Amino acid sequence: MAKKILVADDDKVVLDVISRLLKANNYDIIEAFSGMRVVSLASNEKPDLILLDNFMPSGTGFSIMDKLKKSPETSEIPVIIITGSSSKQMHDLALELGAVDFIGKPFDMQVMLNKIKEALGETKKMEKLLHIIATPRGEDSRTLKVSQAFIENLQKKFTKCSIDELNVAVEPLPPLTVKVVSGKYVLLSGKELSQEQKKAWRDIERHIERFLLADAYLLSLPMWNFSIPYTLKHYLDVILQPKYLFRYTPSGPEGLVKNKKMVVVTSRGGDYSDAMRSADFQEPYLRFVFGFVGITDITFINAQPMDALGLQIQAERIEEAKSIARKTADSF
Numbered sequence: 001m002a003k004k005i006l007v008a009d010d011d012k013v014v015l016d017v018i019s020r021l022l023k024a025n026n027y028d029i030i031e032a033f034s035g036m037r038v039v040s041l042a043s044n045e046k047p048d049l050i051l052l053d054n055f056m057p058s059g060t061g062f063s064i065m066d067k068l069k070k071s072p073e074t075s076e077i078p079v080i081i082i083t084g085s086s087s088k089q090m091h092d093l094a095l096e097l098g099a100v101d102f103i104g105k106p107f108d109m110q111v112m113l114n115k116i117k118e119a120l121g122e123t124k125k126m127e128k129l130l131h132i133i134a135t136p137r138g139e140d141s142r143t144l145k146v147s148q149a150f151i152e153n154l155q156k157k158f159t160k161c162s163i164d165e166l167n168v169a170v171e172p173l174p175p176l177t178v179k180v181v182s183g184k185y186v187l188l189s190g191k192e193l194s195q196e197q198k199k200a201w202r203d204i205e206r207h208i209e210r211f212l213l214a215d216a217y218l219l220s221l222p223m224w225n226f227s228i229p230y231t232l233k234h235y236l237d238v239i240l241q242p243k244y245l246f247r248y249t250p251s252g253p254e255g256l257v258k259n260k261k262m263v264v265v266t267s268r269g270g271d272y273s274d275a276m277r278s279a280d281f282q283e284p285y286l287r288f289v290f291g292f293v294g295i296t297d298i299t300f301i302n303a304q305p306m307d308a309l310g311l312q313i314q315a316e317r318i319e320e321a322k323s324i325a326r327k328t329a330d331s332f
């Protein structure tokens with residue numbers, strides 16, 4: 001059954017635009033022109049969601065929302081505030097009063113639709129993307145130009161998604177000392193770490209926790225000597241630990257990271273899509289190692305060749321990769 005949305009705005013043109021967009025997306029629409037109508041319509045019609053303009057005659061959106069939240073008949077209906085104000089104070093107040101989100105004017109239709117779907121629980125959970133970067137080149141990085149295009153569209157689709165950025169080429173990683181490595185063998189034997197070993201493992205566990213907290217992953221890396229940069233390998237040696245990311249069972253190893261997607265953006269000096277494919281040790285290695293811990297839904301976006309055929313081809317291939325990255329985010 002189609003979900004019912006109550007749209008409240010005193011501006012007829014705005015109301016019309018929103019209604020048409022939502023009807024085209026198979027929602028049932030109830031329209032309200034005045035604040036007083038919102039409260040009575042919400043009580044009688046029990047919509048699944050209310051879109052409420054912040055400035056309506058007969059009460060601002062906030063005072064109407066206050067009434068909705070105080071009435072037991074309407075208090076559970078999610079409300080999204082529509083506002084022309086970009087003030088953070090205003091947005092914080094809307095959330096404090098019980099709004100689930102706000103939509104800024106002028107509208108980006110796609111963002112509005114995505115926010116509505118999120119409020120109705122129609123999109124999957126995507127609150128945190130862990131972006132693991134393995135190039136030290138910052139603004140000069142070709143890889144990061146492509147990743148940025150992915151992130152921009154992902155945040156339009158999942159409007160509450162935050163990006164946790166970890167640059168393993170810049171941020172120091174814990175060394176795999178003898179104490180750390182012997183802890184790994186303790187875990188492999190099925191025992192618990194001692195207090196002493198736990199101390200040595202503090203930073204390792206911190207990285208594992210950060211990795212597991214993410215709903216999805218984006219990896220950005222250049223090809224270095226036909227494979228991954230050593231800093232990324234170091235990171236993998238830190239986080240790939242038994243009991244946390246995988247375990248051995250009588251029927252073989254089992255990955256413990258379930259139902260998480262990954263996008264890997266790479267850039268390469270040469271082109272490994274054809275004759276040189278067998279020299280690409282990045283993609284097969286990363287597919288295997290992440291598959292081992294349970295991440296099997298992996299999309300590769302490779303910008304190549306970046307150095308071998310000059311600047312014109314480099315620019316073209318970056319644009320092509322950006323376009324694939326945007327589409328990948330849209331369907332993520």
Ligand SMILES: Cc1cc2nc3c(=O)[nH]c(=O)nc-3n(C[C@H](O)[C@H](O)[C@H](O)COP(=O)(O)O)c2cc1C
Pocket residue numbers: 135136137140141142143144221222223224225226227267268269270271306307
């Ligand atoms: C240490 C090092 C090793 C590299 N090894 C390769 C390689 O094996 N094959 C290749 O095609 N390009 C290689 N390159 C080139 C980079 O992959 C290429 O310039 C890439 O676009 C750099 O990405 P970035 O700008 O995001 O750092 C290497 C570059 C460096 C610095």
